[in-house]
Amino acid sequence: MSEAGTGVGGWRCGRFAHTFASIDLGTNNCRLLVARASATGFDVLDSYSRPVRLGEGVASQQVLCSGAIERTLEALEACANKIQKAGVTRSRHIATEACRRALNSADFLARVQQRTGLAFQVISPHEEARLALASCESLVDQRSTHVLLVDIGGGSTEIVWVAACPREEGRCGLDLTILDTMSIPWGVVTLTEARLGGISRAEPLAAGVYEQMVAQIMDALAPFCRRNAVGSRVAGGEVQMIGASGTVTTMAAYGMGLKRYHRATVDGTSIERDTILRIGAHLARMSVTELAELPCIGWERAELALAGGAILEAVCRQWPVNRVVVADRGLREGVLVDLMREADRDCDPLTRRAEETSTA
Numbered sequence: 001m002s003e004a005g006t007g008v009g010g011w012r013c014g015r016f017a018h019t020f021a022s023i024d025l026g027t028n029n030c031r032l033l034v035a036r037a038s039a040t041g042f043d044v045l046d047s048y049s050r051p052v053r054l055g056e057g058v059a060s061q062q063v064l065c066s067g068a069i070e071r072t073l074e075a076l077e078a079c080a081n082k083i084q085k086a087g088v089t090r091s092r093h094i095a096t097e098a099c100r101r102a103l104n105s106a107d108f109l110a111r112v113q114q115r116t117g118l119a120f121q122v123i124s125p126h127e128e129a130r131l132a133l134a135s136c137e138s139l140v141d142q143r144s145t146h147v148l149l150v151d152i153g154g155g156s157t158e159i160v161w162v163a164a165c166p167r168e169e170g171r172c173g174l175d176l177t178i179l180d181t182m183s184i185p186w187g188v189v190t191l192t193e194a195r196l197g198g199i200s201r202a203e204p205l206a207a208g209v210y211e212q213m214v215a216q217i218m219d220a221l222a223p224f225c226r227r228n229a230v231g232s233r234v235a236g237g238e239v240q241m242i243g244a245s246g247t248v249t250t251m252a253a254y255g256m257g258l259k260r261y262h263r264a265t266v267d268g269t270s271i272e273r274d275t276i277l278r279i280g281a282h283l284a285r286m287s288v289t290e291l292a293e294l295p296c297i298g299w300e301r302a303e304l305a306l307a308g309g310a311i312l313e314a315v316c317r318q319w320p321v322n323r324v325v326v327a328d329r330g331l332r333e334g335v336l337v338d339l340m341r342e343a344d345r346d347c348d349p350l351t352r353r354a355e356e357t358s359t360a
Contacts (some may be wrong), residue, residue: 014347015340019045021083022335023076023093025120027055027154027189028304029246030075033332034086037340041138046082050075051300055098055155059190064102073115080116090343092335093120096128097155097187125183129160131334133178136242136327139268140164142173144240146233148319151330152245152311154189154304158182159221161228164240182224186217188247191307201288201303210284210310217314225318234319241319244327246301247308251279252326253296261296267328273316276324280313 015037024031032048052072057065083091099105099122109120123131132151140147142164149160159182167175186194195213199205225231233239252271253261283291283305292302316324 014344017347018089018339018343019087020336020339021086021088021091021093022332022339023079023091023118023120024331024335025054025072025076025093025095025099026331027058027096027098027156027187028053029154030054030072030079031330031332032079032082033336034082034088035336042336042340045086048075048079048082050078053154053189055101055189057193058098058101058155059185059193062102063104064098064108069108069111073112076112076116076118080118083118090339092339093118094131094331094335095120095122096331097153097183097185100125101155125156125158126181128183128331129158129181130178131331131338132158132244133160133162133176133334134337135329135331135333136244137174137176137337139242139325139327140174140176141240141325142166145238146230146240147176148230148234148239148241148321150241150243150245150248150312150315150324152243152247152308153187155187156183156185156190157187157217157311159184159224161224161230180224180228182221184217184220186220186311188304188308188311191217191311192304196303196306199288204285204287204290205306210306213307213310214314214317217311218318221314221318230319234321239319239321240325241315241321241323242325242327243312243315244330245308247305247312248324248326249328250296250301250305251276251309251312254294255279257295259295263328266326268326270323270325272323273320276312276316280309283309 019036021034028051030050030052033044034046035042035044052075054068054072056068113119133149136149144164147162147164151158160178161180163177163179165175191213249266252266252269255271255275288302291297291305292299297305
């Protein structure tokens with residue numbers, strides 16, 4: 001993490017004294033956000049997203065391949081240039097499932113730092129869940145007692161089970177407590193490689209393949225459901241589900257009939273469970289070539305769309321919440337929230353005096 005400047009008070013103190021940056025290096029995508037704090041959150045100064053497929057082959061080979069490394073290094077050089085141009089003063093860059101799994105991830109990240117100057121931290125699944133929740137706090141309905149946050153990534157799917165209690169001083173009027181998390185080793189990349197490798201791009205899936213993927217994910221979710229009694233909470237109407245992933249946002253945009261994806265139109269909306277199941281069944285009958293021609297999917301997402309749809313359908317079958325809130329936000333935004341709060345604490349004289357006392 002880098003830092004410069006302390007500000008002089010008011011709107012030039014704490015979070016308002018800095019320009020922030022965060023990179024989320026996932027199994028499929030490399031994503032950057034550069035932002036400054038605003039009265040209502042933050043204003044994005046620059047962003048970048050590229051599908052680098054860093055986790056290509058990791059599930060079977062246990063290492064990052066040379067092609068994926070080169071693609072990722074090129075993307076990270078672009079990120080480093082944007083960060084330098086923006087004059088970023090505080091940053092944190094994180095890597096997730098692909099780097100957690102790969103035996104050569106330490107060597108890779110050392111090479112990244114040498115070539116780009118960017119330092120990365122490989123975070124745990126629990127930290128990934130915490131950051132995902134931080135990014136979605138403003139979407140939590142104050143009438144819900146529990147929140148089920150689902151983040152479908154490239155190499156894994158994170159499930160976060162959260163208790164929500166009204167509290168005047170809590171963020172967004174709520175005190176949010178993570179009760180349990182689960183990371184299953186199936187994301188859009190890993191499930192595609194395991195189940196759909198070698199299929200024809202021009203032909204639909206063979207009968208039963210899509211349903212087998214759905215069943216596989218439901219089997220993986222079942223232990224989490226049992227130990228937290230999620231099903232009974234859902235049946236009682238106490239649970240809000242939030243979906244934070246490209247799969248959810250793409251399906252929402254497709255369901256809304258958008259010709260081109262537009263974040264502001266999609267983020268914070270909701271999509272009915274029945275609509276998700278209907279769209280999933282429709283897409284499952286299409287070939288990759290046909291999927292690539294659909295609005296908001298295209299060639300970049302087409303190969304992974306069937307696996308993503310199967311994962312989301314499994315979640316909706318496992319936990320029949322009527323509507324899923326759509327979050328076009330994720331780990332980058334969660335990191336920015338952390339960085340801004342940290343800047344506020346560092347600027348607070350009471351916090352500084354407490355830290356000086358504890359280390360005296």
